[in-house]
Amino acid sequence: MSSASPFHGLSAFPPTPADRNGFVDTEALGRLLEPLCGAGVASIGLLGSTGIYAYLSREERLRAVKVAVECVHGRVPLIVGAGALxxxxxxxxxxxxxxxxxDALLVAPVSYTPLTQDEAYEHFLAVAKATRLPLCIYNNPGTTHFTFSRELLQRLSDIETIRAVKMPLPADGDLRGEIAALREKTSLAIGYSGDWGAAEALSSGADAWYSVVAGLLPRTALALAKAAMAGDEGEARRLDGLLQPLWGVFKAYGSIRVVYMLAGHLLGVPVELPRPILPLGPADREHALDAARPLIALERQSLL
Structure with a gap:
């Protein structure tokens, strides 16, 4: 177990290699995690949305956690998704x-029947009481169809072990305004997902970037995160510019489809999406590979 803070800096969220029925390939998962530790990311986010947590059984999720703990071996804090209906x-x-x-938990308010704010509060309170681990709130309305009010985040921040929130990019683009409003109401460490807005979020004062691309290209993402956090706008723009083709295919096809295709390409082994999600077709796959190949080459050559 690592003693470093899990909710600050670059958090890399890798895919979870598995077959279409949700059986985890633990050997392939270990191969994905090792470069993340070597690159020096601030934390690893296992079983996030890109980690297909919602599609895996309790048994398979535990197998993934055990192999990740063994692989990481305390070198990097490990945040584990614990979302469930x-x-x-x-x-x-x-x-x-x-x-x-x-080392920490990431919890989303997964729902079928839409939750009320009070129901979400009671859910998080119960999960927080179940363990001593610090917990990050996963605010992901695109998948859970639930949006946290600022008042709810304030209530949750009063629970001792709830330490952070993972936010989506704001619809109005006002990152500085949103971060200021959240800091006024809560003591939570504030991080963002949405890779294409990460540089701006970090330069606007966010504490963390919860990154999909860092799960496959950790050095590239880490260079971008460091530049943005240091206020080096020129370098941050340069690196973000290199990533724009990849951001484009993330938006066009859904980042999860692109990431699983790229993971299989990098590992040289089949990495399947859980059904009913289908892989990219041949033309879309080539488009996505064309966007990623220059970044993969830079990553491998340690040029960044």
Whole structure:
């Protein structure tokens, strides 16, 4: 278990290699995690949305956590997703992650029946009480169809072990305004997903970038994060410019489809999406590969 802060800096979110039925390839997962540790990312986010947590059984999620803990071996804090439809299931997943040696939790308010703000509060309170691990709130309305009010985030920040929030990019683009408003109401560490807005989020004062691309191209993402956090706007723009073709295919096809195709390409082994999600067709695959190849070459040659 790592003692470093898991909710500041670049957090790399790798895919979870598995077959179409959700059986995790633990050997391939270890091969994905090792470069993240070597690059020196601030934390690793296992079983996030890109890590297909919602499609995996409790048993497969635990297998993934155990191999990740063994691979990371305390070098980098490990944040583990514990989102589930039912509160008791989320509590079980949180306990599993703690027992396996995780450093922190990421919890989304997964829902079928839309949750109220009070229901979400009680859900998070129960999960927080189930373990001693610090917890990051996963505000991801694109998949959960639930949006946290600032008042709810304020209430949740009063729970001792809830330490951070992972936010989507604001629809109005006002990152500085949103960060200021959140800091006024909460003591949470504020991080963002949405890779194409990460440089701006960090330069606007965000504490963390929860990054999909860092799960495959950690040195590239780390160079961008460091430039943005240091206020080096020119270097941040240069690096973000290199990534623009990849951001384009993320937006066009959905980042999860692109990332799983790229993971299979990099590992040289089949990495399948859980059904009913289908892989990219041949033309779209080539388009995505064309966008990624220059970045893969730079990553491999350590030119950044």
């Amino acid at each position: 039912r509160t008791d299931h989320a509590m079980d997943l949180a306990r599993d992650a703690e027992a396996a040696g995780a």
